[in-house]
Amino acid sequence: MRAGAISGRPSRDRERSGTAARRIDDSSWAFLLAGILMAMNAERDGRIPQDRLRNFSIIAHIDHGKTTLSDRLLELTHTIDARQMTSQVLDSMDLEREKGITIKARAVRLEYQAADGLTYGLNLIDTPGHVDFSYEVSRSLQACEGAILVVDATQGIEAQTLANVHMALRQNLTIIPVLNKIDLPSAQTDVVIEELESVLAIPREEVLLASAKDGTGVLEILEAIVARVPPPKGDPEAPVEGLIFDSHYDAYKGVVVYVRLAQGTLRQHDIIRLMGSGAEAELLELGFFRPQLVPVSELRAGDVGYVATGLKSVRDAQVGDTVTTLPRPAAHPLPGYQPAKTLVFAGIYPVVGADYPVLRDAMEKLHLNDASFSFEPESSVALGFGFRCGFLGLLHMEIVQERLEREFGQELIASAPSVEYRVVLINNQGLVTVDNPSKMPNAGEIEEIQEPWVKLSVVSPSNFIGTLMELATNRRGSFLGMEYLDPQRVLLTFELPLGEVIVDFYDQLKSRTQGYASMDYEEAGYRAANLVKVDVLVAGEPVDALSVIVHRDRAQPVGRELVHRLRGLIPRQMFEIAIQAAIGSTVIARESVAAMRKNVLAKCYGGDISRKKKLLEKQKEGKQRMKRVGSVEIPQEAFLAVLRMDDV
């Protein structure tokens, strides 16, 4: 199929350029004209010499103005004129605009005529600002030589600022520190400059002051990019080496990969090979992000652009893979990326069982655009057939679920999120990993359960230290240290079980600090824990989707709460229904739903039989939509409501 596509399509462009070349030889007049045309083409194609290319990212804590600054850069370089400017151009997903966050990295090429009179090609690679997506940040940074660090002058350094700066420094990027929002009366310019210097060792004279909102200092930022960020290295004549830093799926063009070209030159109709997967294809189209995809005839070493491969499976063109061309492939692939690590797991199920195949298609398609979530089929007694999915974090989970529901028109149920446990079995039977509480082995077979821990950094005004300590302690955390960023703000570090962080820790953190604290975390290995699985039983039958793994000390209150909630959601049925929470065979909480006593159409009047029949049919449909657990009919909404409730 792929070979057919390659040989079957004549390469007209190459023939045409061959003819043009011969004519140039014929006459010096033609040669001159061609020279002018080429220069114009160069301008139109943005074929700017390599030493005038700058590849950079913007890193910032969420809400510090990264997106506004990007918009301003686009406007000032006339990449988008003010008339077309919708706020947050780069956040093109509806979800991103709604939530005011960047989820997917995005790239755009700006052309900027600098103070020296020369035109520079600036490739801006946008980065997500949320802790769940630090993996995407690291990928973006790997395609750059510089990073603009945006810090909110009214807020100062936040937890993610630290994490992102360290990431950029590890990759030897030039950092351009920018203090944003200096127009606000609450800006504490001097304090924050002090902070940058003392915490991140950034010399105060390097710091630029700006207001992305009103445009102050934005030209200075552009000049600093030109002056401070080194141009990309790489030989356009060498065999092609291009790093895939992102991709999306296009129904017409197939998998479109975003590449940073380290070596060589890519041209239309080149035969490309993906060195990791071994997949080969004819290069259908290539171009720049302006920010819409604008085709060009070639991409050269140092360029950032897109390549439409025509490949139908994202597995053939994974992020982190290296693009090269035949017949002269690169000798070695570029160092790729660590695969994204999924930390949070949940079951995702269609509301209507018959929609399972549709959901599978939707999952596969979404996975083409977001390879960082994982999915595999699973089935649940309560919820039917669905998928066990892994996510980078809770926000990522929420986003994947919403994108599935929105972009593919699927209504979904998600089970309670879980982390991945390691379970050591007795009698040296080895170790199993469990990302679904209902799959936990029986207590009798377990030697030890280990759970993932994280090192958590929290930046907060110092008057909230007490409440933050309490929050971390309540979540089984231990205090590691405290460092004053300035007299009013501290950096607190803790170690906590990840399972305690993923539920509603972030919300708690925000509400306890009136929104001032920020957090970031990194993995800190596995530790043994006194954990138990709490099952919920309805009329003696376990409801797998509601099993949870909790610390033994909290098993009782959690069990009681689950039972109590479910009791209020299961409609009365023909017989009394016992609802229990149990650890193994030990019942730790019990309530019951009384038997139904009356369900009758009292009136039968005026001969209107049709209406009665319709009401009965509606009851029948309602019953058919219910999920059966043993002899009990439970409305789907009951599971949904229990699963959607906040932390138990």
Next chain:
Amino acid sequence: MSKPRPPVALYLHLPFCLARCPYCDFVVYAGGDARGPRARTEHLYAAVARELELRADALDGRFGRPDVGGPREPLRSVYFGGGTPSLVPVEWLERLLAVVRDRYGVVSDAEVTLEANPGPEERGDPAAFRRVGFTRISFGAQSLDEGELRRLGRRHSPDDVAAAVAGARAAGIGSVNLDLLYDVPGQSLAAWETTLQAALALRPDHLSLYALTLDDPDAEGITGREGDHLPTPPGARRWRERARLEQDEDRAADQYGLATDLLAAEGWRGYEISNWSRPGHESRHNLAYWERRPYEAVGPGAHAFDGVVRRWNAATKDPYIAALLPAQGAAAEPPGGRETITPETATSERIILALRLDVGVPAAWADRSPLADSREWAESAGLLESMEVGGEARLRLTLRGRLLSNELFARLV
């Protein structure tokens, strides 16, 4: 496949009331829509008379006239429902009955019912009703507790009910029914017993005991332009939302159980889920519905059935009047809808309707689907029991089965 059959019963819907009760779903025009020239009450009565003739013409064409000894037998029951038909001028009742007798035929011992409200300004003149041919009056008493009547938005008092029954008796009305409601907000089990005892003390012949049912016809999609119900006014909607919160399934079940025991002890027969009578006073007209006999029907929102097709008129009165009393040209059938009953639906309807009755269904019906599939479940759940009537094995609902009848019926539709 069964064939269309001529009607044995006739329903007339006369939709005017003094006031609209907030729980009522029937096609009702009240207040300014029921009084004065704008209400066009006379037009509506004339239109009903016209529809009677039109439907009779059609029946004549299909089954022949009723007085020639063909398949078309005279009606065994006629029912004037509403609305408050006791508000209709006696002259109009007489005229309508005259058309019925002339065009449909009525057997000599027919049951001819008039619905009435008990209030002094609503209940009309029972002697006149008797004179023009009514044999039965059904009073919308609803309760015999002053407070409950107020909460239900009713205009009459318990004494009015007593006076109304006495008046009907004095006028020689042979059969008197009282409608009563249970599961009313604020109604205790004891209060319900008091109402029942007070009702029995009035010595009616028939009691219809309905659980207060607060539906949402708009949500059911039956209130559109061609719908057979009118939209629920906002005030009624709010009233229902509040009242629903004060309803209680357990209380309702206890109240139903209490009524069943109490009336059985008095020698009454609970011949249908919601209907009790002294022996011999079962409502022949309503039995026709449950026995799935064919019935004709006229008036806005009325439903008819010929054994194969269910037909209904739309609820709105002006289009109804406009079709039947055109400014020029011939009268046309009023707007409405119809539904042809498939044999499968007919089977399930027959079982569901018959199971509402105390005599239940022949046990042999459970040999076939759909009852065959649910019999064992229903018996083990205590909903259905076997009995014998005149040597025939039959199945009927238990007390629990009547209260939970929808659980079984929803498996049969």
